Amino acid sequence: MSASDSGSGKSRRGRGQHFDIPNTLQIRKKVLSHIAIRFKDFKTRLTRLYVFGDRQHENPSQHYTFTEEDWMQFCASRESEEWKFTRPQKQPIHDTVIHEDDDMAEAEDDPISKLVTKLPRLKKASLELYWDLRVFGLPPHVPVYITFSDALEVIEGDRMLNISIIQLWCMYMDTIVVDQGRSSMYGFVEPQTIQPSGNTLQNRQHYLQTWMDESKRDIYLVPYIDGSHWQLMVIIPKQCKIIWFCSLHRKMKNDLRTMLQGVIGKSRGQLVQILYPKVCNQQVDSWECGFYVMCWIKTIIRAVITDDWNEDGRLRDVYRIDVRRTPDVKRPKYRT
Structure with missing residues (x-):
């Protein structure tokens, strides 16, 4: 138990605790799959709000940890011929x-x-x-x-x-x-x-x-x-x-x-x-x-x-x- 937890008699969640996560192929796949899903949902949200939505005149790079150059490249990819569509x-x-x-x-x-x-x-x-x-x-x-x-x-x-x-x-x-x-x-x-x-x-x-x-x-x-x-x-x-x-x-x-x-x-x-x-x-x-x-x-x-x-x-x-x-x-x- 760490010093910050002393006096309570109980360890607090996230402090002074160590988790032994096995470094197995199955665990690595699950972690990577979870990260990929969250990143994909994040890109979908950026596309929905900032590329085609109500916030398209805003620059999200001011709020997130990517550069303005990265954001411009992302927008260009969403507006490319591959991504263009005709609404049925x-x-x-x-x-x-x-x-x-x-x-x-x-x-x-x-x-x-x-x-x-x-x-x-x-x-x-x-x-x-x-x-x-x-x-x-x-x-x-x-x-x-x-x-x-x-x-x-x-x-x-x-x-x-x-x-x-x-x-x-x-x-x-x-x-x-x-x-x-x-x-x-x-x-x-x-x-x-x-x-x-x-x-x-x-x-x-x-x-x-x-x-x-x-x-x-x-x-x-x-x-x-x-x-x-x-x-x-x-x-x-x-x-x-x-x-x-x-x-x-x-x-x-x-x-x-x-x-x-x-x-x-x-x-x-x-x-x-x-x-x-x-x-x-x-x-x-x-x-x-x-x-x-x-x-x-x-x-x-x-x-x-x-x-x-x-x-x-x-x-x-x-x-x-x-x-x-x-x-x-x-x-x-x-x-x-």
Whole structure:
């Protein structure tokens, strides 16, 4: 114990403690994968806000540890021919995000098989997709970029999923909701906009409040990333309830609860009730959380679950999800 910890009888977190992290290939891969994901999300945020967004006249090099020359090169790369795009005509809301073709005929309701058929195209260039305004309640100023590496993350099923994949999954599941005729029942919240990193408390609350007031959905499915861990909130505004799914079995943090209370509870004059499933999936590896969030969302929508959240029997299909055996996330068999 260090001198700074003396007198308390207990060591303080982050002081006087040493952690013996094994220098193994698996640990190195996980650390590098985590760093790569955070760096990619950081570049996506810079592109969204400072290259194409409301802050494009600002210079972020004043706030971050890169030079103005590096920033100019980054902007030039985003404005190059390779990155240029033509925004497609707005499609009817009943059209799917990825259109079917003859090669996808047998991939009905199998998004992973659809994604496999896109691999040759993704290897040549990244895929740019715009969400419809009705999906997240936000105008799509910047498209969702899906790269070859992103596709492999989902198909191979052994790496942490980044925000682009979760955004794409919500876009896909929204088409399912529309096809089911339940667009007034289920809604989605954009995960990048509500994460604490890079967003003020006021902006997060304003987005949630505005979107829920305007869309008036019965249930909102909210993927939430805390550091590098994905969790799922199922928000029912009319009942002032939130169902919290976490594959690490963590409780909701107080700052998140306070933020949600300021949106959902304040407008109804009551405390938000947080429900924790009595039985919930528990991840084994560090990367599984994003896949569980994808599976939970799909199962809730496919089973049309709207109530009885605190009863084991009603959600047994959700609780029994195994990402190692679920067709949507396991490695598919390639055609020969």
